[in-house]
Amino acid sequence: MHHLSPVRTLLLLITIVVLAAACRAEDEAAEDPADDVVDDPAAEEPAEDDEDDAAEDLEDADEVDEDAVADVEFDEPGVSPEPCPDAVNEDNGCLYLGVLSDLTEGPFSAAGPVIQQAQEAFFQRVNEQGGVGGYDIDISTYVRDNLYQPEQQAQVWDEIRDDVLALGMSLGSAPTLAIMDDLEDNDVVTVPATWNSDWPFQEVIAETGTNYCFESMNSVDYYLQEENPDAESVMVVYFPQDFGQDGAAAIELAAEANDLEFFGVETPEGADNQGEAIGRIMAEDPDMVMIYAGPEETAALVGESAAQGYEGRFIGATPTWNVALLDTAAADALSELYINQSYWPVFGADTPGHEAMREALGDPERGSDFSTAGWTHSYPMLEALEAVAESDEDFSRSAVMEAFQSLEEVDYEGMLPEGAGNYAAEPQERALRESNFNVPDPDEPSGLAPVEEFFVGDTAAEHDFDQPCIDFYE
Amino acid sequence: MSTFAQSIISGLGQGSAYAMLAVGFVIIFKSTGVISFAQPALMAAGATLVSYLVFQFGLGFPAAVAVGVLVLAGVGLGLERVALRPLVGRPVFVAAIVTLGLDTAIRAVTNRFIGPDLRPVGDPWGYDRLELGPLFLQHRYLAMIVTAAIVLAALFTFFRYSRVGLAMRATAFDQETSLAQGISVGAVFALSWALAAGLATLAGVFVAAGSGVSQGTWVVGLKALPAIVLGGLDSLPGAVVGGLAVGVVEALVQTYQPVHAPWLGGNFSLVAPYVLMLLVLLVRPYGLFGTPEIRRV
Numbered sequence: 001m002h003h004l005s006p007v008r009t010l011l012l013l014i015t016i017v018v019l020a021a022a023c024r025a026e027d028e029a030a031e032d033p034a035d036d037v038v039d040d041p042a043a044e045e046p047a048e049d050d051e052d053d054a055a056e057d058l059e060d061a062d063e064v065d066e067d068a069v070a071d072v073e074f075d076e077p078g079v080s081p082e083p084c085p086d087a088v089n090e091d092n093g094c095l096y097l098g099v100l101s102d103l104t105e106g107p108f109s110a111a112g113p114v115i116q117q118a119q120e121a122f123f124q125r126v127n128e129q130g131g132v133g134g135y136d137i138d139i140s141t142y143v144r145d146n147l148y149q150p151e152q153q154a155q156v157w158d159e160i161r162d163d164v165l166a167l168g169m170s171l172g173s174a175p176t177l178a179i180m181d182d183l184e185d186n187d188v189v190t191v192p193a194t195w196n197s198d199w200p201f202q203e204v205i206a207e208t209g210t211n212y213c214f215e216s217m218n219s220v221d222y223y224l225q226e227e228n229p230d231a232e233s234v235m236v237v238y239f240p241q242d243f244g245q246d247g248a249a250a251i252e253l254a255a256e257a258n259d260l261e262f263f264g265v266e267t268p269e270g271a272d273n274q275g276e277a278i279g280r281i282m283a284e285d286p287d288m289v290m291i292y293a294g295p296e297e298t299a300a301l302v303g304e305s306a307a308q309g310y311e312g313r314f315i316g317a318t319p320t321w322n323v324a325l326l327d328t329a330a331a332d333a334l335s336e337l338y339i340n341q342s343y344w345p346v347f348g349a350d351t352p353g354h355e356a357m358r359e360a361l362g363d364p365e366r367g368s369d370f371s372t373a374g375w376t377h378s379y380p381m382l383e384a385l386e387a388v389a390e391s392d393e394d395f396s397r398s399a400v401m402e403a404f405q406s407l408e409e410v411d412y413e414g415m416l417p418e419g420a421g422n423y424a425a426e427p428q429e430r431a432l433r434e435s436n437f438n439v440p441d442p443d444e445p446s447g448l449a450p451v452e453e454f455f456v457g458d459t460a461a462e463h464d465f466d467q468p469c470i471d472f473y474e
Numbered sequence: 475m476s477t478f479a480q481s482i483i484s485g486l487g488q489g490s491a492y493a494m495l496a497v498g499f500v501i502i503f504k505s506t507g508v509i510s511f512a513q514p515a516l517m518a519a520g521a522t523l524v525s526y527l528v529f530q531f532g533l534g535f536p537a538a539v540a541v542g543v544l545v546l547a548g549v550g551l552g553l554e555r556v557a558l559r560p561l562v563g564r565p566v567f568v569a570a571i572v573t574l575g576l577d578t579a580i581r582a583v584t585n586r587f588i589g590p591d592l593r594p595v596g597d598p599w600g601y602d603r604l605e606l607g608p609l610f611l612q613h614r615y616l617a618m619i620v621t622a623a624i625v626l627a628a629l630f631t632f633f634r635y636s637r638v639g640l641a642m643r644a645t646a647f648d649q650e651t652s653l654a655q656g657i658s659v660g661a662v663f664a665l666s667w668a669l670a671a672g673l674a675t676l677a678g679v680f681v682a683a684g685s686g687v688s689q690g691t692w693v694v695g696l697k698a699l700p701a702i703v704l705g706g707l708d709s710l711p712g713a714v715v716g717g718l719a720v721g722v723v724e725a726l727v728q729t730y731q732p733v734h735a736p737w738l739g740g741n742f743s744l745v746a747p748y749v750l751m752l753l754v755l756l757v758r759p760y761g762l763f764g765t766p767e768i769r770r771v
Contacts, residue, residue, distance in 0.1 A: 109689065110590030240740075266740040271685035272488065272694050275728040276743055283733075295592055299685035307601035307612065324591035327529075329600030329684045368590075 072096075072141075076396040078165030084138040088127035093135045095385065095395060097123075097168030098142040098160045100175065101193070106148030107269070107294075111319070111370040112171055115193055116143065118374030119168060121360035126382060133389025137382075139168045146171065150178030157182070166400055168381055169193055169374070173242040180204070187401040189384060191377050195318075195343060197246050198468040200427035206380040206404055209343030209373075209416070210432045212243060212317065213469030214460040216250035216290060217257075218435035219315040219341050221457020223288045224258060227313060231287035233261035237277045237301060238292035240266050242470060247292045247317060249473040257459045261286075267293060271300035281305045288313045295322035302338050303330030314338045315437075323366055323447035326440060340438045344415050345453050347372050347446035353379075353413030358445075367445040376415050380423065383410050417454045433460045476608040481725040487615025489721020490622035494677040495698035496705065496713035497626060498670030504646040504708050505666040508569040512553070513674050514695025515580035520546040520675025521595055521687040522587050528596030535596045539679055543672040550671025554664045562660075577692075585689045592686035595679055614683040625676065626714055629669070633710070642666065646708070700747040704754050706764025715762060720747040 072080050072094075084094035099119070101112040116139075123137040131137065142164050144156035153175035161182070167190040170176045176192050183190050183204045191206045192199060197213035199205040210218070216236070224231055236251040238244030248264050255262035263284050267277040274297055281289055282305065289305075291298055291314060298320040305314075314337050321340045325331065345351060347358070347367035357375040358367065387403035388395055410421025417434050424430075434454040441449035495513060502510045520542050527538035557576055561569045599614035633639035645652045645662040653659050674695070678687065681694045698713075701720045705712025727743040735742070760766050 105585075107690070109585075114590065268741050268744055269690060270693060272681060273741070273744065275484070275725060276732060276741060279729055280732065296685050296688045296690065299592070303601045303684060304612075307603055308610070322591055324593070324686065327594045328592060328686050329594070329597070333601070 072163070074163070076165070076394070077162055078142075078397075079135075079395045084127075084136045085141060087136050088124070089131050089136050092127075092131045095132070095135045095137050096142055096164050097137060097139045097166055097381065098144070098157075098164035099139060099169040100144050100146045100153055100156055100167065101169055101171040102148040103143075103145040104147070106146070106172075108148055108171060108319075110322075111193070111373075112145075114368050114370040115169060115171065115374035115377075118357065118361065118371040119378050121357070122375050122378040122382075123168075125356065125360050132382070132385045133395070135389075135395065137385070146175045148172045148175060150175050153178050161186070161188075164188075165395065165397060166381065166384075167191060168378070173198070176205075187397040189381070189397075189400050189404045191381055193373060193377065194243065196242050196468070197250075197431070197465075197470060198242075200431045200465075201468060203405070204401070206377075206384070206423065208377040208380060208412075208421070210435050211469075212246035212292075213250040213465075214431065214433045214463070215317060215341050215343065215435050216247045216469075217254040217459040217463060218433070218455055218457045219290055220251060220254035220258060220260070220288070221459050222339075222341075222435070222437055222452065222455055223313055223315065225457065226452070228287055231260060233263065233284065233286040234288045234290065235263040235265060235281065235284060235286035236290040236292065237265045237267050237281070238290075239269065239294075243317070243319070244292035245473040246468070246470040247290065249471075250469040251290050253463070253469065253472060254457075254459045257462075267297065269294065269297065271296045273297075274300040274304070277301060278304050278308070281310055282308050285310070286312060288315065290314075291316040291320050293320060295320060295325055298338075299325055299328045299330040299334075303328070303333045306330075306333035306337055310337075312337070316340050318342045318369060321369070321446075321448060323368070326442050326447050331440070335440045338440060339451070340440075340448050342369060342372075342436045342438055342448070344369075344372055344376050345436050345450055346438050346444070346448045348444045348448075349415075349450060349453075351414030353415035356413065365445065366447075369446050369448070372415075372446075376412060379410050379412050379415075380404065380407065380421055383407055383421070428465045431465050435460075477729060478726075480609050481729040482722055483609060483611050484615060485722030485725030486718055487612065487618050487721070488724065489718035490615075490618040491677045491680040491694075491717075492697050492701050492720050493714045493717025494622055494625065494673045494680075495695055496701040496717040497629065497710055498673040498677075499698055499702045500705075500708065500710055500713040501666045501673075502670045503702075504710075505642055506558070506569070506663050507566045508558070508573065509702075509707070510573045510667075510670065511570065512573045512576040512580060513670060513698065514692040515577040515584065516546060516550065516671045516674040517678035517681070517695045518588075518687060518692040519549070519580055519584045519678075520671070521678030521682040521691060522584050522593060524675070524679050525593040525595045525682070525687055526587065529594070535598055538596065539676070542679070543675045546675040547668040547672040550667040550669075551664045553671075554667035558667070559660060559663065562663075581692055584692075588687060588689050590689075592688050593682075594686040595682045597679070597683040599683055601684055614680065617683075618680045621676065621680070622714075625673070630710065638665065697747065700751040702761075704747075704751045704761055706761030708765050709761065709763035712761055712763030719750065723747055723750050 074080050078096040080094045083090050102108040103112045119139050123139050127136040142160040146153040157179045170190050171193040173194045173196045189206055190204050195209055195211045197211040199207035234255050236248045238248045252262050265277045265280045298316055302314050347369050384400050384404040388399045393399040407423045420432050422430050433456045437452040438448035438450050498513055524538045524542040527533045527541055603610045603612045641657045642662050645659050649659050701716035702713050705716030723746050724743045727746040731742045
């Protein structure tokens, strides 16, 4: 048997301590206000204060979690007469909302903590305004990492399923679908952080924003209407996931509706794997390319295509953008060729909701539209809870479900158009069809400046939405 | 014809990065008999460090790369000393599993530093390119090819003519005899890890040039695996040829397969290096330049 010598053991321990310290130092650096000083060299690099703070806050949430969970008493799942951990209103009871999100290792782990931070800020504001019906809202205690994996989602859902009133967030279509039956069986209203066109057809899902289907149609129509009425062809480069397939199917529908030649190019993750897609762009030379991929892939697609002489228009779905793209070699090409489509006006927009969000997040110099997602998506849940409070019923899952399904409009404080949030309606009326278009702008907090808000093209307006677009995917 | 030549050029550029990674794998394998699965994580860590050195500490890109290579070489040295040296004498399978653990640990730490955004490495090339008649060569690919050629030539010279290089070759050939001749086999192990980590950093910088380093960049490091098997696990020239072959095959398949063999499906280029590897192994089970292992049975 080979034993470690004391020296080796010491070296091993020192290494572990150094690694842990490195993690810690990084977090503390993110917290340090000095990071925000303009003349600090760090200010020249991609700002991540918002996101790093989000990760920090999540760790704090985990610490709260350890202490709080064991002693909570529930009248109904997620409904406690006792105050929330770190309660704003000590006399209030507590409504616990669960969160199943991609927080550490999954493909959207960059988004999950940011969304979570925005939701915590949203309900902190609600609590500071007195809470809802004698209760504060807690969205920090029952937070679990789903790794963006359906199996993991099922496991972590099982951990919290008896302790939450509703799911304040479930990130990912596939993970959400993995527990859909159980959510329906237990009347668990669920807020998704995806824009799958299947959601308006699901009874427990409280989706917010325009889905992939209508955003694709609007992107084609916007390009034809505002930029190039003589366009002849359109290409979609997309990830082989619901996100990409939903959008690709809708681009094909829009191409048919507008007599455009259509090219669909499935592409894998990774900037170094975009060669085939770039080759197809150069070979087919479409007038417009819609991208359903991540920021890294977007940089490669736009940057390399432009370097090879492509001069058409790129329109990217919301997740294609990251403010750090402005610091990459693709920045010039993006500024010239790229338009971003977003489900809501971008982080720096001038609506009461946006202003409240920025204030609640501490008016960061740089912001992410995943913050906008977390904040915006919280409104329907709040309205459903308020509707229960205004009724004679006690808080319970079934009461929240009934209230949610009766909502005919949600007050998004201007972040979404009038009439948004009609969950009582059929999908045809319920689904939002407005898109927002933005261009790269380094002076904006999220690196995007709006050029068109709440645009609805003819294709989206006239589309008979009686089934999800992904059903058309072949 | 120009399309074909263009694919070859692009492939050689990308393949240069794979070659540097593959050489790192082979150096460790030759000296220790272990395939280090920590190489992809070291690659991402190195690129991330360079990003910090450029943007956080204001170093120029060349200086940042030099410092990054040296620091990661030190990290490689430390990892070998702390995590691998105690396993000398244990089955190499155990050490390989430990490198998997190291990969996970290094990635976890690196991801914290990368954060949710892309991190540009501050390279001066961007997507600029050199026009060569009907062909073009991106500056970053040119830089990759030139750097890889210089570094690999220096490595070969080091192994061929220096005393330490000779000691490393002797250790790779026979550890016990090397020990008997007074060679510090432990030091050779540590040096091999340092060299591999430094090469991984260089490769990482080139991989991240243009679009930046992200939490998913480490995956590129896995492309060195078909390269080393293809070239021969214990052959440095084989690693270079294998890396370049993987890059070229990827580029050619990306160009021609969607047109001439669409029935193979989308993105077959991801699979193509492994198909090539299998074909080579059918003919040469020890890879193109690997040493046939003969055992008495």
